[in-house]
Amino acid sequence: MLELRNITKHYGARPLADKLSLQVAEGEIVALLGPSGSGKSTLLKIAAGLEAAEAGSVWFDSEDISRQPPERRGFALMFQDFALFPHLDVRDNVAFGLVEQRVAKAQARQRAELMLERFGLAAHTRHRVWTLSGGEQQRVALARALITAPRALLLDEPFSALDAALRLDLQTEFRERIFEAGMATVLVTHDETEARAMATRGLRLVAGHLQQLW
Ligand SMILES: Nc1ncnc2c1ncn2[C@@H]1O[C@H](COP(=O)(O)OP(=O)(O)OP(=O)(O)O)[C@@H](O)[C@H]1O
Ligand SMILES: [Mg+2]
Known part of the structure; x- marks a missing residue:
């Protein structure tokens, strides 16, 4: 189980996360929606260990991994501009x-x-x-x-550069492969239809808080 506990993070005065908590079980795909600039990518980076939170902690299976560097967490990240070599x-x-x-x-x-x-x-x-x-x-x-x-998979807008038909194909394919592998998965997307097609649970990040959509 991947867990964010009471994470707080600001840029300037605006809270991106305000004592925010999130649990994602193995084999679960949680979609993270929310307006542009609300802090979705930042939250993934905190989970991955690429950015530090001001307060709160990141856990995996009852172990506090907040101080572990990204490469020791056993997570995989995939961003929109997938950065193949x-x-x-x-x-x-x-x-x-x-x-x-x-x-x-x-x-x-x-x-x-x-x-x-x-x-x-x-x-x-x-x-x-x-x-x-x-x-x-x-x-x-x-x-x-x-x-x-990886024990967790963090996806940040993985399909946004693709055309509509291909997105649909890949959504189905990725969903199957993710369930097959049974990881805790967080999918950041702007597209609620995509989120509903892929995720077991949907959350919206607004003003530092998570609202459950389904
Ligand atoms: N390293 C940084 N230094 C200063 N400000 C930052 C930094 N990283 C992010 N921000 C700011 O924090 C806010 C949230 O950024 P973030 O990328 O997490 O949003 P997002 O929800 O992923 O947005 P989008 O949907 O457009 O990708 C933005 O206003 C951004 O400019
Ligand atoms: Mg983003």
Whole structure:
């Protein structure tokens, strides 16, 4: 269970989080909605350890991880501009997280190939990422996020750069893969239809507080 406890965060005078608490269980997808600038991305960064809160703590399975650096938390992040490495081929992009964890390169590549097969991307294994379509790149980004078997997945507007038809396909596909992997998942999105299609629970961040939508 991923938990934010009594998180407080401001930029200037405006509260982005005001003693805010959130629990996300394994296998649950929680959608985070709210106006632009309300603090959704900031909240994900606090959960990931990329930003510090002024008060409050981040927990995973009854362990206070507030002081752990991002790489020790075992979370995967995926942002809108998915930031694949242009100088690496598809396979090495997916293998990257494993190599970082000191898995031997040959083994990392082998596991990446298996993952890419499951994602319907086997034909692209050795291609440069920029030769893939937007949707394919997004699937590579998800494969890269999931290969390290993260215990939580933090998605920030993962589909916003894609056209409507592709978004629908990827929503269904991502949802299945996330449930299959059984992680605690937070999905930030502007799109309530998308949120309802993917998430078991929907919350709106307004003035530092979370309102439950469903
Ligand atoms: N490092 C920072 N320094 C100063 N202000 C910041 C910083 N990060 C975020 N902010 C401000 O905090 C507010 C919340 O930003 P955040 O990116 O979390 O919003 P958001 O809800 O994700 O918005 P959007 O839906 O547009 O992505 C914004 O007004 C932003 O300008
Ligand atoms: Mg944002």
